[in-house]
Amino acid sequence: MEAAATANGAGDDAAALLRETTPFGEASGALLARIARLARPARYGAGTRLYSPDDPADDIFVVASGRVEHVLDPQIGAREAVKRVTRGGVFGWTGLLLGQEHRMATVTALEPTQVLRINTEELIRLLSSEPQEGEHVMERFVSMIQREFTVPALLARVRRLSGPLTEEMSTASLTMYRMSLWLKSPRPYLMFIGFALFLGFWYLAVEIWRLPRFREMPGLTVVVKEWLSPNPTYGLSLYTEEYYQHILVSIWRVTKAFFLATVLGVTFGLLLGWSRAFKEYVFPVFEMLRPIPILAWVPLAIVMFIATESAVVYLAFLASFFATALNTMLGVESIDESYIRAADCLGANRRQVFRHVILPGALPFIFTGLQISIGVSWFSLVAAEMVSGQYGLGYVINTSYVMVRYPTIVIGMVTLGIVGYITSAMVRIAGDYMMEWRVRELALSER
Amino acid sequence: MNMRQPSTRGQISIQDVVKVYDPDGAAVMAVDHCSLEIEAGEICMIVGPSGCGKTTLLNAIAGFHEITSGRITMDGEVLCSSEKPKSTPGPDRIVVFQNGALFPWKSNLDNVIFGPVMQGRLGRRQAIEKGRAMLSDAGLSGVEHSYPGEVSSGMRRRVEIVRALMNDPKALLLDEPYRALDSLTKSVMHEALLEIYYKNKVTIFFITHDLEEAIFLGHRVAIMTTRPCKPKKVLNVDIPHPRDYSVLTSKRFRELIEETNDAVHEEALKAFQAGEKEG
Numbered sequence: 001m002e003a004a005a006t007a008n009g010a011g012d013d014a015a016a017l018l019r020e021t022t023p024f025g026e027a028s029g030a031l032l033a034r035i036a037r038l039a040r041p042a043r044y045g046a047g048t049r050l051y052s053p054d055d056p057a058d059d060i061f062v063v064a065s066g067r068v069e070h071v072l073d074p075q076i077g078a079r080e081a082v083k084r085v086t087r088g089g090v091f092g093w094t095g096l097l098l099g100q101e102h103r104m105a106t107v108t109a110l111e112p113t114q115v116l117r118i119n120t121e122e123l124i125r126l127l128s129s130e131p132q133e134g135e136h137v138m139e140r141f142v143s144m145i146q147r148e149f150t151v152p153a154l155l156a157r158v159r160r161l162s163g164p165l166t167e168e169m170s171t172a173s174l175t176m177y178r179m180s181l182w183l184k185s186p187r188p189y190l191m192f193i194g195f196a197l198f199l200g201f202w203y204l205a206v207e208i209w210r211l212p213r214f215r216e217m218p219g220l221t222v223v224v225k226e227w228l229s230p231n232p233t234y235g236l237s238l239y240t241e242e243y244y245q246h247i248l249v250s251i252w253r254v255t256k257a258f259f260l261a262t263v264l265g266v267t268f269g270l271l272l273g274w275s276r277a278f279k280e281y282v283f284p285v286f287e288m289l290r291p292i293p294i295l296a297w298v299p300l301a302i303v304m305f306i307a308t309e310s311a312v313v314y315l316a317f318l319a320s321f322f323a324t325a326l327n328t329m330l331g332v333e334s335i336d337e338s339y340i341r342a343a344d345c346l347g348a349n350r351r352q353v354f355r356h357v358i359l360p361g362a363l364p365f366i367f368t369g370l371q372i373s374i375g376v377s378w379f380s381l382v383a384a385e386m387v388s389g390q391y392g393l394g395y396v397i398n399t400s401y402v403m404v405r406y407p408t409i410v411i412g413m414v415t416l417g418i419v420g421y422i423t424s425a426m427v428r429i430a431g432d433y434m435m436e437w438r439v440r441e442l443a444l445s446e447r
Numbered sequence: 448m449n450m451r452q453p454s455t456r457g458q459i460s461i462q463d464v465v466k467v468y469d470p471d472g473a474a475v476m477a478v479d480h481c482s483l484e485i486e487a488g489e490i491c492m493i494v495g496p497s498g499c500g501k502t503t504l505l506n507a508i509a510g511f512h513e514i515t516s517g518r519i520t521m522d523g524e525v526l527c528s529s530e531k532p533k534s535t536p537g538p539d540r541i542v543v544f545q546n547g548a549l550f551p552w553k554s555n556l557d558n559v560i561f562g563p564v565m566q567g568r569l570g571r572r573q574a575i576e577k578g579r580a581m582l583s584d585a586g587l588s589g590v591e592h593s594y595p596g597e598v599s600s601g602m603r604r605r606v607e608i609v610r611a612l613m614n615d616p617k618a619l620l621l622d623e624p625y626r627a628l629d630s631l632t633k634s635v636m637h638e639a640l641l642e643i644y645y646k647n648k649v650t651i652f653f654i655t656h657d658l659e660e661a662i663f664l665g666h667r668v669a670i671m672t673t674r675p676c677k678p679k680k681v682l683n684v685d686i687p688h689p690r691d692y693s694v695l696t697s698k699r700f701r702e703l704i705e706e707t708n709d710a711v712h713e714e715a716l717k718a719f720q721a722g723e724k725e726g
Contacts, residue, residue, distance in 0.1 A: 098589065098590070098593055098597070099589040099590040099593050099597070099598050099602065100589075101586070101589065336546075336548070338544045338546065338547075338548035339548050339550060341509070341511055341536065341542065341544070341548070342542070342544065342548035342550075343561075343565075344510070344536040345509065345536050345537070345538065345540075345541045345542050345611075346538055346541065346561050346562035346565060346566075346610070346614065347537060347538040347562055347565050347566040347614070348561075348565040349565075352565050356550070356553075356561070356565070357550065360550070360552040360553075361550075361552065363552070435552070436594075437551055437552045437553075437554075437594040437596065438551075438552075440594055440596065440597055441551065441594065441596035441597065
C-alpha cells in the first residue's frame with residue numbers, strides 16, 4: 001500500500017524497461033502499462049543467491065541495473081549453460097513451461113542488482129485476456145529462450161495461453177512451427193544449392209560440354225521448353241489435358257493398390273505378430289514369396305487377371321502388401337513386454353490389450369512400413385504400366401521411348417518424382433496426426 | 448515401534464517357493480525354497496545384488512512367470528502353487544516396472560484412468576474426475592495433458608504409482624523403480640512414496656539393491672542370497688514412521704546400515720565372482 005504513491009512514477013520506468021526486453025519489446029503501450037503494473041521492484045546485494053533449482057518457479061525477473069550470473073542445470077542441455085544477464089535481460093521463465101514447477105537454474109547477483117519481478121501466473125492471466133498480443137509475447141519468449149539461453153527444444157513445453165484444456169500444442173501448430181524453423185535455418189538454401197548443382201550439371205553436361213554418353217540425352221532447356229509449351233512438339237505438356245489424364249490414372253491405380261495393401265497388410269501383419277501359431281504356418285511361405293521381384297510376377301498377373309487394369313493394380317498392390325505386413329509384424333514384436341504386463345496388471349482383457357497396447361504400440365512401425373509401401377507401390381506400378389497398360393506415367397515413358405520422344409520421357413520421370421514425393425509426404429503427415437505423442441516426443445529430443 | 452498402517456488386506460505369504468529355469472537342458476535354480484511373510488500394510492524391502500533372483504520372486508507374485516513348486520497366497524487366497532503354477536495378473540497387486548511402463552501413446556491422465564475404465568469399474572467421466580483428483584493430490588496437476596515422454600523421469604514414476612493406486616490395490620510390487628534416477632531425484636521420490644503410502648492403505652513389496660533406500664523406506668528389510676535366491680537375514684527397522692530425510696543422518700540409521708552392510712557386501716561379492724548377468 002505504501003508503495004502506491006511511487007508506483008505511478010515507477011510505472012513509467014517499469015514500462016520503459018520492459019520496452020527494452022525481448023519478450024515485451026513489441027507489445028502495445030496499453031498492454032505494456034498493464035504488465036508494468038504487475039511488476040514488483042526488488043534489490044539484491046552482490047553475491048546474493050536469487051534462486052536455485054529446487055525453488056518453486058514463481059516469478060519472472062527483468063534486470064533494471066547491475067548484473068547476475070545465470071547458470072542452467074546441465075541436464076537441460078543448453079549449448080551455453082552460463083550466461084551473464086544485464087539491463088533489459090529477462091530470466092526466471094521456467095514457470096512458462098508445462099509441468100515445470102521448479103527452477104532450472106542457479107542465479108547469483110554479481111554486483112548490486114535491481115530487478116522487476118512479475119508473477120508468472122498473473123502474467124499468463126493478463127496475456128490470456130489479450131489473446132492476440134499475448135500469443136505474440138509468448139512467441140517472443142520462446143525465441144528468447146532458444147536464442148539467448150541457447151536451450152534447444154523446450155518450445156513444445158511452453159504453455160499455451162487459452163485455458164488448461166488447450167494447453168497442449170496441437171499437431172498443426174507444431175507442423176507450422178517446424179516449417180518456420182526450417183525456413184529460418186540454412187537448410188532450405190542448402191537444398192536450393194543442391195537442386196541448382198544438379199540442374200546445372202545436367203545443362204552443362206548435355207548442352208554445353210556435350211560429354212560422351214550425355215550427348216544423346218534430352219537437354220534441360222529442351223525438356224523445360226517442351227514441358228511448359230502450350231503446343232508441345234511431342235504432344236505432352238502442362239497445357240495438354242492428356243498429361244493430367246495420365247497422372248490421374250496412375251494416382252488412382254496407386255490409391256487402390258495402396259489402400260488394399262494397407263488394409264490387408266496391417267491385418268495380416270498384426271496377426272503374424274500377435275499369434276505365434278499363425279506366424280509358424282504362414283511366415284515361411286511369406287518370406288519365400290517376398291523377395292520375388294515384381295517384374296517376375298508380370299506374366300502370372302496377366303494370366304490371373306484377364307483385364308490389364310486389374311493386373312496392373314495387383315502388381316502395385318503386391319509389393320506394397322509385403323512391405324506393410326512385414327513392418328507391422330516387426331512393430332508388434334518390438335513392443336516392450338512391460339506394456340503388455342502393465343495392461344494385464346491393470347485388468348485389461350485380451351481384446352483391450354490389443355486395442356490399447358498392441359495397435360498404438362505398433363503404429364510407429366506401421367507408418368514406417370506405409371512410407372516404404374507407397375514408394376514400392378509407385379515403383380511396381382510404373383514397371384507394370386510399362387509392360388501392359390494403356391494410360392499412366394509408366395505407359396507414357398515406355399511409349400515415348402518406342403516413338404523416340406525423348407523429352408517426354410524425362411517429363412514423365414520428373415512428374416513421377418514429384419507425385420511420388422507428394423504422396424509419401426501425405427503418408428507422413430497422416431502418421432504425425434495419428435501419433436501426436438511421438439511427434440511431441442521427437443520435438444523434445446530434436447537436435 | 449513399527450507404526451504400520453492399520454490394514455487387514457494385502458498380506459502376502461511366500462511358502463517354500465522354488466523356481467528352476469530350464470532354458471536349454473541346463474537347469475538353473477533361481478529361487479531356492481524361499482519363505483517370507485509380508486504383513487498387511489507393511490513396506491517390505493527386498494535387497495540383493497543384481498541378478499540374484501529377486502525379480503523372479505516378484506514375477507511369480509504378479510503372475511508373469513510360473514513357479515516350479517511351493518505356494519504363494521494373498522490374504523489366505525492361493526495365488527499360485529504346484530497345482531496352478533502361474534497366478535493370474537490382476538489389479539489387486541500392481542507392478543511398477545524398473546524402466547517404467549506408462550503407455551507413451553496415452554496422455555498422463557489417460558494412463559491414470561486406464562485401469563478402472565478397462566475393468567469397467569468406473570465410467571470414463573467418473574474415472575477422469577477421480578484421476579484428476581489423485582494427480583492433483585500427488586502434485587501432478589500440471590502434467591495431465593502431457594504425454595509421458597514430455598515429463599521428467601521422476602514425474603513419470605509418480606504418475607505410474609498414481610495409475611496403480613487408482614485401482615485401490617491390496618499391494619504394490621515395485622521392481623527397482625528408482626534405479627535409473629539420479630540420487631537427488633531419488634531422495635525426492637522416496638519422500639513422495641512415503642507420503643503416498645501414509646495416505647493409502649497398501650502393502651508395498653519393494654525390490655532394490657540399494658541398502659540405504661531399503662532401510663530408509665522399509666518396516667522390514669529382507670536381505671537375499673544371490674542365486675539361488677532366499678532370505679539370508681530379515682531386519683526389523685525400528686525407526687518410527689512417519690519418516691523424513693532427517694532419518695538418514697540419525698544414529699540408529701547408521702547402526703542399522705553397519706549391522707547389515709557385511710551381509711549385503713558378501714552376497715554382492717558372490718554375485719560378482721559368479722559373473723551373473725542382470726536377471
